Amino acid sequence: MTTPIQNQKLDSLLMPWHTDWTALFGTDRPLILEIGFGYGAFLFHLARQHPQSNIVGIEISNRCLVKVEGRLARESFPNVRVIHSRAETALNHLFVPESLTEIHINFPDPWFKTDHARRRLMQRDTLDAMVSRLQPNGSLYLATDIIAYAEMSAELLAATPGLTNQLASPWVNSLPGRVTTKYEARARAEGRSCYYFAYRRNDVPAPAVPVIKDLDMPHMVFTTPLSLDDMRDRFEAFHHNDGDVHIGYSAVFRGEYTLLFEIHVNEPTISQHTALLLTQRQVENEYTLQLASFGHARPTEGVHAAVYALGSWLLSLHPDAQVVKQKLRPDVSAGAT
Numbered sequence: 347m348t349t350p351i352q353n354q355k356l357d358s359l360l361m362p363w364h365t366d367w368t369a370l371f372g373t374d375r376p377l378i379l380e381i382g383f384g385y386g387a388f389l390f391h392l393a394r395q396h397p398q399s400n401i402v403g404i405e406i407s408n409r410c411l412v413k414v415e416g417r418l419a420r421e422s423f424p425n426v427r428v429i430h431s432r433a434e435t436a437l438n439h440l441f442v443p444e445s446l447t448e449i450h451i452n453f454p455d456p457w458f459k460t461d462h463a464r465r466r467l468m469q470r471d472t473l474d475a476m477v478s479r480l481q482p483n484g485s486l487y488l489a490t491d492i493i494a495y496a497e498m499s500a501e502l503l504a505a506t507p508g509l510t511n512q513l514a515s516p517w518v519n520s521l522p523g524r525v526t527t528k529y530e531a532r533a534r535a536e537g538r539s540c541y542y543f544a545y546r547r548n549d550v551p552a553p554a555v556p557v558i559k560d561l562d563m564p565h566m567v568f569t570t571p572l573s574l575d576d577m578r579d580r581f582e583a584f585h586h587n588d589g590d591v592h593i594g595y596s597a598v599f600r601g602e603y604t605l606l607f608e609i610h611v612n613e614p615t616i617s618q619h620t621a622l623l624l625t626q627r628q629v630e631n632e633y634t635l636q637l638a639s640f641g642h643a644r645p646t647e648g649v650h651a652a653v654y655a656l657g658s659w660l661l662s663l664h665p666d667a668q669v670v671k672q673k674l675r676p677d678v679s680a681g682a683t
C-alpha cells in the first residue's frame with residue numbers, strides 16, 4: 347500500500363499521462379469510471395456499492411466539482427477521486443488499455459445542433475476509446491432521457507463489435523436497484539421516459555487506441571532582419587487548421603525581449619488555452635519560438651502544429667528569414683491549411 351493522494355484538486359491537464367491509479371488511491375483495486383457525474387449522487391452510490399473498487403469521477407463543470415469536492419472533504423470516501431477533465435482527455439491520456447472494470451455515463455448532454463455534434467460523448471472515436479479502456483468482461487452503462495440520443499446510441503453501440511448487449515432489447519425503461527441521479531429525477535418529474543443501456547466487453551479485439559503521451563517540447567530558432575516591434579505590428583489574429591487540430595492565434599503582447607502570442611489549440615482529445623513565446627537571442631537577428639513556460643500547457647501534436655504555423659508565418663514576413671534549427675514532430679505540416 348502506498349500513501350494515497352486525497353483532498354487535492356485534480357485536473358487531467360496537470361496529471362501524469364498515463365496516471366498511476368495505484369499511487370493515487372494508495373491501493374491496487376478494480377477501477378470504475380463515471381463520466382459527467384454532475385452533483386455526484388450516482389458517484390457516491392457507486393462508492394458505497396463497491397467498497398473494494400476505486401471510483402474515478404470526471405466532470406467539466408467547476409460548479410459540480412466544487413460541490414462534490416466539498417462533500418469528499420467532509421465525509422470519508424477513501425475510494426473516490428474526482429478530476430476536472432473532458433471525457434475525451436481522460437480516456438485517451440489518463441487510462442491505459444484494459445484498465446477499467448466499469449464505465450457509467452448518466453444523461454450526457456445531447457449537443458443536437460449539427461455544428462456541435464463533435465462534442466457528443468457517444469460518437470465513434472470516444473466509444474472506441476471506452477472499448478479499449480475496458481477490461482475483458484468490463485461493463486459500459488449509459489442512461490438518457492432523450493429518445494433521439496437513445497436511438498443514435500443504440501445504432502452506434504450495435505455497430506461496435508467489441509461490445510455485447512446485456513439486455514434483450516437495445517434499451518430498457520427502468521433498471522431495478524439503480525440510484526436516481528439529480529437530472530434523472532427531474533426528467534421523471536417532468537414526465538420524460540428514461541432509456542438505459544448495459545453492454546459488456548467481449549473477446550473481439552479492441553480498436554487500437556494507445557495512450558496519448560506528452561511529446562518533446564517544440565521549438566524553432568530562426569533569423570530574420572525584423573525587430574520584435576516589426577513582427578508585433580504585422581500580427582493580426584488568425585486561424586490555422588492542421589487535420590483535425592484547430593488553432594486560433596488571438597493576440598500578441600510585447601515584453602522587453604519577447605513577444606507573447608495567445609493561442610487556443612483544439613484537438614479531438616484536448617483543448618488548451620495557452621501562449622507561445624518568441625524570445626530575442628543574444629546572437630544578432632536570432633529568435634527562439636517555444637511554448638511559454640508558465641501555465642501548464644502540454645506539448646501535444648496540436649501545440650507542435652501551433653509552433654510550426656506561427657513560425658512559418660513569422661518566416662514569411664521577410665525573404666531573408668531562415669530556420670537555424672527546430673524540434674517539431676516530423677509530419678507537423680501535413681494537411682495544414
Ligand SMILES: C[S@@+](CC[C@H](N)C(=O)[O-])C[C@H]1O[C@@H](n2cnc3c(N)ncnc32)[C@H](O)[C@@H]1O
Binds near residue numbers: 382407453
Ligand atoms: C445533463 S448533466 C447530467 C449530470 C448527472 N450525470 C446526472 O445524471 O444528474 C451532464 C453532465 O455531464 C457533464 N459533461 C458534459 N460533457 C462532458 C465531457 N465531455 N466530459 C465530462 N463531463 C461532461 C456536464 O458538465 C454535466 O454535469
